[in-house]
Amino acid sequence: MSENVIEVEGLTKRYGRATAVDGISFTVGKGEIFGLLGPNGAGKTTTILMMLGLTEVTAGSVRVMGYDPVREPLQVKRRVGYLPDTVGFYDHMTAVDNLRYTAALIGIPSADAGKRVAAALERVGLQDVGLKRVGAFSRGMRQRLGLAEILMKDASIAILDEPTSGLDPHATSELLEMIRSLKRDGVAVLVSSHLLERVQSICDRVALFSSGKIALLGTVPELAREVLGGGYNVEVEAEGEGLAVKFSDIPGVRAVDQSGPNRYRLLSENDVRPQAAAAVVNAGGALRRLSIAEPSLDAIYNAYFQSRGVRNAAA
Amino acid sequence: MPQREGSPWQGMSVVFFRELFDHLTSARMLVLELLVLICGAVVVYIAVEQTRATTAEDAFLFLRLFSPSGQTFSFVLVISLLAPIMAIGLSFDSVNGEYNRRTMSRILSQPIYRDALLLGKFLGGLATLTICLVTLWLLVIGFGLIRLGIPPSAEEIGRLIMFLFITIAYVGVWLALSLLLSVVFRSTATAALVGLGLWLFLSLLWPILAQMIGEAISPSDIRFATLGLPTPDTLAWQEALQRLSPSFLYGEAVRAMLNPDAQSLTTLLAQFQGRIPSPLPLNQSIIQVWPQMVSLVAGMILLYVVGYVVFQRQEVRA
Numbered sequence: 001m002s003e004n005v006i007e008v009e010g011l012t013k014r015y016g017r018a019t020a021v022d023g024i025s026f027t028v029g030k031g032e033i034f035g036l037l038g039p040n041g042a043g044k045t046t047t048i049l050m051m052l053g054l055t056e057v058t059a060g061s062v063r064v065m066g067y068d069p070v071r072e073p074l075q076v077k078r079r080v081g082y083l084p085d086t087v088g089f090y091d092h093m094t095a096v097d098n099l100r101y102t103a104a105l106i107g108i109p110s111a112d113a114g115k116r117v118a119a120a121l122e123r124v125g126l127q128d129v130g131l132k133r134v135g136a137f138s139r140g141m142r143q144r145l146g147l148a149e150i151l152m153k154d155a156s157i158a159i160l161d162e163p164t165s166g167l168d169p170h171a172t173s174e175l176l177e178m179i180r181s182l183k184r185d186g187v188a189v190l191v192s193s194h195l196l197e198r199v200q201s202i203c204d205r206v207a208l209f210s211s212g213k214i215a216l217l218g219t220v221p222e223l224a225r226e227v228l229g230g231g232y233n234v235e236v237e238a239e240g241e242g243l244a245v246k247f248s249d250i251p252g253v254r255a256v257d258q259s260g261p262n263r264y265r266l267l268s269e270n271d272v273r274p275q276a277a278a279a280v281v282n283a284g285g286a287l288r289r290l291s292i293a294e295p296s297l298d299a300i301y302n303a304y305f306q307s308r309g310v311r312n313a314a315a
Numbered sequence: 316m317p318q319r320e321g322s323p324w325q326g327m328s329v330v331f332f333r334e335l336f337d338h339l340t341s342a343r344m345l346v347l348e349l350l351v352l353i354c355g356a357v358v359v360y361i362a363v364e365q366t367r368a369t370t371a372e373d374a375f376l377f378l379r380l381f382s383p384s385g386q387t388f389s390f391v392l393v394i395s396l397l398a399p400i401m402a403i404g405l406s407f408d409s410v411n412g413e414y415n416r417r418t419m420s421r422i423l424s425q426p427i428y429r430d431a432l433l434l435g436k437f438l439g440g441l442a443t444l445t446i447c448l449v450t451l452w453l454l455v456i457g458f459g460l461i462r463l464g465i466p467p468s469a470e471e472i473g474r475l476i477m478f479l480f481i482t483i484a485y486v487g488v489w490l491a492l493s494l495l496l497s498v499v500f501r502s503t504a505t506a507a508l509v510g511l512g513l514w515l516f517l518s519l520l521w522p523i524l525a526q527m528i529g530e531a532i533s534p535s536d537i538r539f540a541t542l543g544l545p546t547p548d549t550l551a552w553q554e555a556l557q558r559l560s561p562s563f564l565y566g567e568a569v570r571a572m573l574n575p576d577a578q579s580l581t582t583l584l585a586q587f588q589g590r591i592p593s594p595l596p597l598n599q600s601i602i603q604v605w606p607q608m609v610s611l612v613a614g615m616i617l618l619y620v621v622g623y624v625v626f627q628r629q630e631v632r633a
Contacts, residue, residue, distance in 0.1 A: 045632060052424055054631045074321035074426040082424035088417030092337075104329040105425040146421070 038209030081150030091135030240285020326427030330435025529553030
């Protein structure tokens, strides 16, 4: 058996004449965080629902842990934890009761369920409010309760649909940290989001969706190299003569921008900070600042569609 | 293509007990039950006091508590009007409520089939209503025992148990209808209003409309009208149309079960033939209302199946 826990091949979903998902293919490996990114309505949620067997597949195939969600939905759903977009719970019940209900649906024996529910709540930091009604929970707490459900289920794959939408920055970073901790447990995580920048920091690989198709697929630096022509933005603030020329001589540097007096931005294929520092020192200049920024997915996404737009206009 | 794996019943009992617990502890159920209890208490009290006043010999004294002869308002009428309200009130939001609370996709991503969810909800509602009806039934019998001071005969008990079964089938029809509406309409308010509208239409408007439509299809014959008798063809049409309403079927079935000595076609026939009309024995009454009972159960199953098919095909996302 391969190490891929999710294999999607030529997956297509049509509603009448409208095509929501158009022949997409990707794989997710064991213990990998994979991002399905793209604007709202690009087909991310539909893809997720097809992977869970919750909506019918028009064409193509999905394999989750080697099972077909269309014919063996229970096998798939036993192994996959799903956190839907704006997850809901029974407001009149407590957090513990909500999780115990899910545990009973999964078929966890009730002697075991108590311990697993308590452990899961503890891990997401909700142990103190476990006996409070969910109706009083904030959005961030609900999302964490949703994660607790996945933890309790002991799932091998976690599918999170827009887990950070509507959360404040603090709650977002907490949630992202919890998602990272899932990865440390060896859980493969599939995250969908329209907030590209927020999620890119935790994703090993991403697929950028655009109107039902995967436009780009790979790691963020790979995509940056492919689309922007360089993966890294090195910012240098230094005093010295003719530094711009010296920087452009460094192997790997694609372009040098002088953004202000004594400020330079280097677009490069790899991390050229040591070479840039050496260049400044060799030229007898004074190095004031040296920093690196990974290219943002937003920039990649925009650049990709701009270039395509230009190409389409030219054609 | 391989068979769908796993049992469709997995998780059903979990949903069933959850629903039962929720219904029995909900304020909504309490209000509905109080409504039925108060209305029922009034009519049963009147019936008991009337029965106590009569001195004539009556073989079915106990049945008069439920359905006093020659009385418009009876416990049976209260049940036939208010039981649908209870059923609609219980399940108008059972499926669409899950979508609105956004719990549906989370629940369906657990290893259960949709069958388990829908059937668990339906049976949970039916069990709740059964518990309520049995309680009411026992209360009326207990009250009768105290106030009348005589125990019911074996035949009366048999008839009362049949009445209970017919009543459960009747609320089952409304429960299945309400569940279907909650599957079809995404808005709980729409489902409740359509349910109440159908209830008003079927129990109040349809009897009048059926008379008119029957008259239109097969106009009454002047020869019968001058004799003050209904035209048989017209009557047949009107009855057939009225039987489309579960309330009418229920009324017919319960009347035959609780008023075995009432003027029915058979007693009329007996009079014509010069025989002494006598009340039908229980087994004959059961045979007489068998079609009505089967229709009620069939209606319940049919409405459930329609809801099931719609629900299976429904998109999970809101």
